[in-house]
Amino acid sequence: xxxxxxxxxxxxxxxxxxxxxxxxxxxxxxxxxxxxxxxxxxxxxxxxxxxxxxxxxxxxxxxxxxxxxxxxxxxxxxxxxxxxxxxxxxxxxxxxxxxxxxxxxxxxxxxxxxxxxxxxxxxxxxxxxxx
Ligand code: FES
Numbered sequence: 001x002x003x004x005x006x007x008x009x010x011x012x013x014x015x016x017x018x019x020x021x022x023x024x025x026x027x028x029x030x031x032x033x034x035x036x037x038x039x040x041x042x043x044x045x046x047x048x049x050x051x052x053x054x055x056x057x058x059x060x061x062x063x064x065x066x067x068x069x070x071x072x073x074x075x076x077x078x079x080x081x082x083x084x085x086x087x088x089x090x091x092x093x094x095x096x097x098x099x100x101x102x103x104x105x106x107x108x109x110x111x112x113x114x115x116x117x118x119x120x121x122x123x124x125x126x127x128x129x130x131x
Contacts, residue, residue, distance in 0.1 A: 040118070042128040045070070053086050056129075061118055062086050063129060064102065072118035072129040073104045079111035091115065 041056045043063055048054045048070060053062040060075045060083055073091070075084045082095035090107060091100040099107040104115030118129050 038131045040129045040131045042123075042126050045122070045125050045127050048127060055086060057083075059129075061129060062091075063120070063127060066102070070120045070122070070127050071103075072120050074116035074118060076116070077111055078106075078113040078115060079109075084115065 041059050041061065041063065043054055048063055048065045050065055051067075053064045055062050055075075061072055062075055063070065063072045065071075075086070075091070076082075077084050077093040077095065077098055079093065079096055079098050082093050084091045084093050084098075084100065090102065091104070092098070093111065096110050098109055098111035100111070100115050101107055104117060106112060106114060118131065121128050121130055
């Protein structure tokens with residue numbers, strides 16, 4: 001009978017340690033996500049030409065518009081990182097000649113991956129590219 005309180009104390013201590021270490025483990029293994037919404041660029045929707053692009057050279061991205069709506073592409077070439085230029089028909093890289101269609105898909109290499117598509121949100125009459 002004398003052992004019972006000590007056993008209970010040991011059980012509670014063990015349980016507390018397990019819960020604490022389990023909590024730390026979950027926190028360590030859970031990827032950090034930020035709820036902060038970061039606006040990379042914004043523009044008035046009316047300023048983005050239909051079937052055209054609005055370029056943000058410092059941010060190296062293009063805000064584009066077609067019949068389906070707005071979208072944004074990173075202008076960082078997926079080959080070695082040069083800045084892609086936007087023409088009327090496609091996007092082309094001046095460094096090694098990769099070409100991409102207006103959706104960012106590879107037309108000719110050496111790049112073998114599409115341009116990164118950025119998230120776009122409409123806020124009133126503004127279009128925002130968020131990261
Ligand atoms: S960096 Fe664009 S094709 Fe090489």
